[in-house]
Amino acid sequence: MTDSANWMGFTGSPLDRADPLRSDPAAVQAARLNPMARYLILEDLKPLMTEDGQDLYWARRSEAPQGTSVFLGVAPDGSPRFAVDGKADDDIPAKATDARAAGATLGDGRAEIVAQARSLLDWHRRHGFCASCGAPTTVVKGGYSRLCEGCGVEHFPRIDPVVIMVPERNDRILLGRGANFPNGFFSAFAGFVEPGESIEEAVARELYEEAGIAVSNIRFGASQPWPFPCSLMLGAFASAHSDEFHLDEKEIAEARWITRAEARAALQGETEWKVPPPLAIAHWLIATWAANGDD
C-alpha cells in the first residue's frame, strides 16, 4: 500500500468526544471555566491557524470572542477543547485559513477537529429557528443539539450521506470528469443518498444515472467526513457488467477506463490528466484499488 492509500483526510481526531460530559450542563460550564480549556476560533467558518500555517491556533478563554461555542472533546493532556464562531482580536498571532487548505496541511487527526468544528458551527448558523413551529432554538448539550423554546422539540446536527465510488471491470476502473470540473481532471462518481435508500442502492442508482452502467458486488471501502457543509462520504467499489457507458452529459462531461499502471502514474502526477489530491476520498479509492492489484 502506498502512503496515500493509508491516509484519510479529516479523520483520526485525538480528542475524546466525551458524550457523558456534554449531556451535563454543569460539567460543560465547568469545562469552559477550566484554566486548561482551549478554543479553536472560526472566522466565517475558517479555522485560525498559527502564523506559520502548520498547526491549529488554540486560544485561551480570555482570547476567545463572544459567539456560538461548541464542546469538541477532551485532549490527551486533559484539556477541554471548544470551537467558537466569531472574530478574533487583531493582535492574536494567528490567521483564518480555508478549511480545505487546513485539512490538506494538517496531515494527521487535527484535520478531523476542523471538520467537527466547521460542520457543527455551520449547522448552528442555519438552525436558529425551529423547523416544526418557527420559534427560536437554543444551544444545548455542549452544541450537539438545539432545543425549541416554543414546542420543546430537540433538533440534532445534520449529516448528509454521499456515496462515492469507482466501478471496475477487467482490471480497469472507470473515472469521470464532472461537467463542472476543469479539462483533464478525472475522479470517482458521486451523489447524495436519497431517503429510503441503502448505500448499495445509491451506488447502483448513481452509476446508472451518471454513466449508464449496471453494477453489482458493491463493496464498502472507507468513509470520510467532508465538512462543506456536513457531508459524510461513503467510499465504495462496484463490479461493472459491461465496458460500455452512456454518460448523462449534464453531470459528466467525459469518462475513461484506466489501468492500474495508469492510475499509479496519475497518483504520482506523471500523467497529463489529473486525479483528486490526497485530501479527497476519491484519491484514497483510486490509490487503494491501484495498490491492491495483482500486477
Ligand SMILES: [Zn+2]
Ligand atoms: Zn418548535
